[in-house]
Amino acid sequence: xxxxxxWYLQRLGWLDGVDILLVASIFFWLFYLVRGTRAVPLLRGxxxxxxxxxxxxxxxxxxxxxxxxxxxxxxxxxxxxxIFQPELRRALEQLGRPGTLFGWRTGEREEVESALSxxxxxxxxxxxxxxxxxxxxxxxxxxxxxxxxxxxxxxKVSYELLLTIFNPNTTLHDGAVIVREGRILAAACVLPxxxxxxxxxxxxxxxxxxxxxxxxxxxIAVVVSEERGAISIAHNGRIIRNLDAKRLQKVLHAxxxxxxxxxxxxxxxxxxxxxxxxx
Numbered sequence: 001x002x003x004x005x006x007w008y009l010q011r012l013g014w015l016d017g018v019d020i021l022l023v024a025s026i027f028f029w030l031f032y033l034v035r036g037t038r039a040v041p042l043l044r045g046x047x048x049x050x051x052x053x054x055x056x057x058x059x060x061x062x063x064x065x066x067x068x069x070x071x072x073x074x075x076x077x078x079x080x081x082x083i084f085q086p087e088l089r090r091a092l093e094q095l096g097r098p099g100t101l102f103g104w105r106t107g108e109r110e111e112v113e114s115a116l117s118x119x120x121x122x123x124x125x126x127x128x129x130x131x132x133x134x135x136x137x138x139x140x141x142x143x144x145x146x147x148x149x150x151x152x153x154x155x156k157v158s159y160e161l162l163l164t165i166f167n168p169n170t171t172l173h174d175g176a177v178i179v180r181e182g183r184i185l186a187a188a189c190v191l192p193x194x195x196x197x198x199x200x201x202x203x204x205x206x207x208x209x210x211x212x213x214x215x216x217x218x219x220i221a222v223v224v225s226e227e228r229g230a231i232s233i234a235h236n237g238r239i240i241r242n243l244d245a246k247r248l249q250k251v252l253h254a255x256x257x258x259x260x261x262x263x264x265x266x267x268x269x270x271x272x273x274x275x276x277x278x279x
Contacts (some may be wrong), residue, residue, distance in 0.1 A: 046080070111182030115157040116252045119179070122162035123224055123231050124245040132226030133166040134176040134206045136191070137252070141217035143185075147178050150189030157184055166224075176209060176221075192216060196237065203239075210234040220255050222248070 053069055056062060119135055126133045136143065151172060155161060157179055165187045166173045175188035194211040210221030215237040223232045223239075231248055232241040235255050243251065 113253075115179060115182040116249065118157050118159050118162070119222060120245050120249040120252065122159050123222055123248060125159075125163060126166055126224045127229045127231050130226055130229045131166050131168060131224070132173075132206055133162070133222070133224035134191075134210055135162070135222040136176050136178045136189075136210070136213055137220040137222070138178060138180040138185075139218045139220065141219065143178055143180075143213070143217060143219060146176070146189050146191055146213065147186045150175055150178070150186035152186045153184050155184050157182055176213075194237070207232065207234070207239065211237060211239055214238075220252065222252075 056065060116137075119137070123133065123135070136146075161184065162177070164170060165177060165184075172187040176191050177187045178185045178189050191209040192212040192215075193205065193208040194215055196211065196215075204225075204227075206223050206225070210223040210232070211234045213219055214221055214234045218236070221234040223234065224230075225232070230241060231243045231245075232239050233243060233248065233251055233255075234240075240251065
């Protein structure tokens with residue numbers, strides 16, 4: 001066995017090394033995309049099924065089982081894209097984003113930082129008043145389809161405007177505000193609700209909508225609970241809850257501006273320090 005391994009290694013050229021590296025990179029990228037998503041149990045099931053089929057086909061000759069697998073294989077090949085449709089869509093969107101391979105799309109840095117500070121300040125006030133709010137910050141993935149579902153504003157993000165929009169006595173308070181590069185594109189926008197199971201019954205429609213839009217895009221959603229007056233932030237289908245104004249602003253900057261200095265590992269480490277999470 002070891003001799004055969006050495007025999008194969010001696011015949012590997014540099015093109016074979018590149019070939020292996022490419023295949024390994026593709027698999028790593030696919031596993032990286034589905035991490036922490038609902039596709040992980042499905043992927044485990046598919047891998048387990050493939051291993052069982054290979055073992056049964058290699059160890060014993062089962063004619064009826066082999067016939068069944070041959071007939072079912074075309075249907076399985078069609079079913080895989082359907083089952084993993086959200087993850088495949090997410091992968092294609094990431095490939096098409098300007099920042100995926102050749103750098104990040106940036107707006108005016110001062111306007112973006114001012115908008116983040118304003119969102120933080122307004123969220124704190126709304127939480128103190130127990131007024132519900134849902135603010136979505138667009139990044140690389142466009143949210144135009146959701147913008148068109150609401151009332152277009154195209155106004156600069158301001159503290160007073162956000163408080164007015166989410167005042168319960170106004171007609172625009174029921175829905176989401178979408179922000180792009182320092183400007184409020186629209187209010188009262190309708191967002192997709194997350195279909196994931198949420199163990200906490202206190203998470204209502206606003207939280208489901210905030211998580212839902214981040215499952216389909218790389219956007220960031222700030223959610224203010226009307227009942228508890230708590231601030232949460234959703235990203236990549238996950239939610240961080242019970243944030244104060246200081247932590248909210250730090251998390252927003254860490255998520256919204258990945259093009260700042262430092263690599264991915266440094267950004268993750270800074271985010272852990274901000275949230276007080278040990279490695």
